[in-house]
Amino acid sequence: MPGPGMPRSPARCLVVRYCVVVISLVYQGAYAQVEDAYAQGREVFLDRELGHCVLCHQVTQLNVPFQGNLGPDLSGVALRMTLKQMRAKIVDPAADNPHTVMPAYHRTRGLKQVALAYRDQPILTEQQLTDLLAFLNTLRLGSTD
Numbered sequence: 827m828p829g830p831g832m833p834r835s836p837a838r839c840l841v842v843r844y845c846v847v848v849i850s851l852v853y854q855g856a857y858a859q860v861e862d863a864y865a866q867g868r869e870v871f872l873d874r875e876l877g878h879c880v881l882c883h884q885v886t887q888l889n890v891p892f893q894g895n896l897g898p899d900l901s902g903v904a905l906r907m908t909l910k911q912m913r914a915k916i917v918d919p920a921a922d923n924p925h926t927v928m929p930a931y932h933r934t935r936g937l938k939q940v941a942l943a944y945r946d947q948p949i950l951t952e953q954q955l956t957d958l959l960a961f962l963n964t965l966r967l968g969s970t971d
């Protein structure tokens with residue numbers, strides 16, 4: 827065993843190097859997953875076939891044209907709502923506001939005027955909802971006034 831100050835054995839160096847490579851790959855993998863959820867969530871927010879949240883909500887960070895203003899600006903939503911509150915709102919907005927115009931994205935009971943093909947299916951899947959929340963959780967723009 828080489829003591830302090832003595833040259834390290836090449837085998838030990840290789841093991842250390844190997845560990846560093848493995849750790850950075852795992853880290854990059856986890857990071858890529860987070861990036862992926864963000865990108866997918868952004869897609870859910872924008873896509874007309876999915877959430878199409880941009881129809882009613884503005885998000886400054888998105889930098890896309892034709893953002894709606896029927897609902898509140900969501901540029902800083904993660905600063906004022908927890909993930910749990912956001913989820914509850916998206917799943918069933920009428921739960922705390924019976925007169926809301928916002929659609930229920932993950933509720934299947936008690937909906938009116940649903941085409942037969944879409945009956946008993948939520949608009950967004952659990953995965954889409956999770957990705958959407960990952961995206962919303964990054965929206966932390968402070969008020970500018």
Ligand code: HEC
Nearest residue numbers: 877878879881882896897898912915919923926927928929
């Ligand atoms: C048809 C318009 C409409 C669409 C589409 C819509 N919303 Fe909303 N949303 C509203 C309105 C209006 C409110 C405020 C009234 C209320 O509480 O229901 C609101 C409130 C919210 C809130 C609470 C914000 C706050 O500051 O209190 C969140 C979060 C939210 N919407 C997220 C979403 C997401 C995510 C989507 C897409 C999956 C979406 N909305 C789609 C109209 C819409």
